[in-house]
Amino acid sequence: MNKELVLVTISGPDHPGITAALMNCICKSKARIEDMGQSITHGLLSLSILLNMTKAEGEQDNSPLIKDLLFTAKKMGVELDFEIIEDKEMIKAPGDKYILSCVSLGGITSDFIYDISKTLADNNINIQRIENVTENEFKSLEIGTRAESQDVQWEQVKEQLINLSNKHETDLALLKDDVWRRNKRxxxxxxxxxxxxxxxxxxxxxxxxxxxxxxxxxxxxxxxxxxxxxxxxxxxxxxxxxxxxxxxxxxxxxxxxxxxxxxxxxxxxxxxxxxxxxxxxxxxxxxxxxxxxxxxxxxxxxxxxxxxxxxxxxxxxxxxxxxxxxxxxxxxxxxxxxxxxxxxxxxxxxxxxxxxxxxxxxxxxxxxxxxxxxxxxxxxxxxxxxxxxxxxxxxx
Incomplete structure (x- = not known):
């Protein structure tokens, strides 16, 4: 049986209670959460929820859930959209996951982000998330990446990153995204x-x-x-x-x-x-x-x-x-x-x-x-x- 997957995206002004209200709707249904991501940029919420709405034999239809989510989003003052996702589209890329940590005392620039994103793309490395980790400033980013193949030439990537670090006077670290990254002692x-x-x-x-x-x-x-x-x-x-x-x-x-x-x-x-x-x-x-x-x-x-x-x-x-x-x-x-x-x-x-x-x-x-x-x-x-x-x- 193919999964019936629905990707729900929510955006709008952030305030407490939005996620809780949406989760309350989902809890009342038989849908299961397969994936989820949330971020705040300058007070604006971006929330994505991947729902598995596959109905087992004898179970009630989950279609009212989307209507409930739309109504709740309207009530909370945010926009909600959804799309059907084919199960075959959910095959994950096989490559390694790394965090690119970027620190610049003078501030992160758009030129730097362009050079970094192009370098990653040229090496078949996909950006999965970008997070500003300095509150009220734009001096440090964490860029979550995944290699789209097993053939990435990491030594070549490292050399290119050193050149970008020197060019933009920005310190970079390409860190394996594993359990040990935040567990140094x-x-x-x-x-x-x-x-x-x-x-x-x-x-x-x-x-x-x-x-x-x-x-x-x-x-x-x-x-x-x-x-x-x-x-x-x-x-x-x-x-x-x-x-x-x-x-x-x-x-x-x-x-x-x-x-x-x-x-x-x-x-x-x-x-x-x-x-x-x-x-x-x-x-x-x-x-x-x-x-x-x-x-x-x-x-x-x-x-x-x-x-x-x-x-x-x-x-x-x-x-x-x-x-x-x-x-x-x-x-x-x-x-x-x-x-x-x-x-x-x-x-x-x-x-x-x-x-x-x-x-x-x-x-x-x-x-x-x-x-x-x-x-x-x-x-x-x-x-x-x-x-x-x-x-x-x-x-x-």
Whole structure:
């Protein structure tokens, strides 16, 4: 038996009681709701209800329901229309569902929406819903999408979205629309140039008069002549003799990244655990752990004797592989899945960690890091990431 499906659409000025009145009509009939969607745009209601009005043998005809719905809609001051839907039209598209989260401090523009919608269409991705998630402003959208086939080239889509993000100065995240999207429980920060605005070892080198030498080693590492471990050992060796008491002066001059304090305060209030996993040093990581009320901090431990640095590192180096391993261990410690972890970093040393987490975000990172990471945030403050977590209005 084919289903007798009727799509009812309601529009008009929104006010309390409309949905309840319509549901009361449906409850009195034998019709079943197959699907439903409702949204409000600037005080105007848009409500769609897909009704299965198939009559079983011996059941009363459902046709009076449409008349009742029309009468009720008139009484509530809204417009109601309906159409018969063929059962075969209800076959759902086979592709993946994603949420495209868009955040722009300057406001979402029509040019941006045109470019996004055309890019999605060109890649055979259908827009299913668009929702403004900033109250009284137009700065953040959630765009619900579904791929119309299994052949979507997602890496190509990602590259195109990065280009649009740069063009419109709007941060974008393409998030799998699944149960884990709003069920994150652990936030992991890199420290240097992510949690804070500085590179700690650079500030230490300046204080010790070896800034140029440390910069030269850093450049050699970036050119691929040294790996992270080798470059760190060489740079720390140059810090031999730096007085321990100067570390306090250095750390007090370091500025937090814009939005970090509000971001941490918000996620902590919502029950998230927060960690620092840094290729920097424990003295600084522990300082910011205490200052911000962060739960965990991991970094390299400088060897200090008689109040001065010896130029050595105690224990194993926190490199890219160690960072990823610590993310694994923290997830186990908290009894959560990796899909519930958010990792935020800016450098190549963070890529393993970003890949390990369910949501890895390259924060104001170099282009090569943005291309490799799952998501990136390049324009807004740290609080903009709250929108990626499904926490709307948190910046207001």
């Amino acid at each position: 652990l936030i992991v920060f890199d420290m240097d140039s992510t949690l804070i605005q500085s590179e700690v070892i650079v500030e230490m080198a300046k204080a010790h008069g070896v800034g140029d030498k440390v910069h030269e080693i850093t450049e050699r590492a970036m050119e691929g002549h040294l790996n992270f471990d080798e470059s760190l050992v060489e740079r720390v060796r140059l810090l031999k003799g730096l007085r321990e008491d100067l570390l306090q002066e250095i750390v007090e001059e370091i500025k937090l990244t814009e939005g970090v304090e509000d971001f941490v305060k918000t996620v902590k209030a919502l029950g998230y655990k927060v960690a620092i996993i840094s290729g920097g040093f424990t003295y600084f990581a522990n300082y910011f752990k205490e200052r911000l009320g962060i739960d965990y901090a991991f970094a390299n431990d400088l060897h200090i004797e008689n109040g001065v640095l010896t130029g050595d590192i105690k224990g194993s180096i926190v490199n890219a592989e160690k960072k990823a391993m610590l993310v694994d261990l923290l997830a186990q410690q908290e009894g959560i899945r990796l899909e519930q972890v958010v990792a935020i970093g800016d450098g190549a040393n963070d890529l393993h960690m970003l890949a390990k987490a369910g949501l890895g975000i390259a924060f104001h990172a170099k282009e090569i890091v943005k291309q490799s990471a799952k998501q990136h945030m390049s324009h807004g403050p740290m609080t903009s990431i709250l929108y990626f977590l499904g926490i709307p209005g948190a910046q207001d």
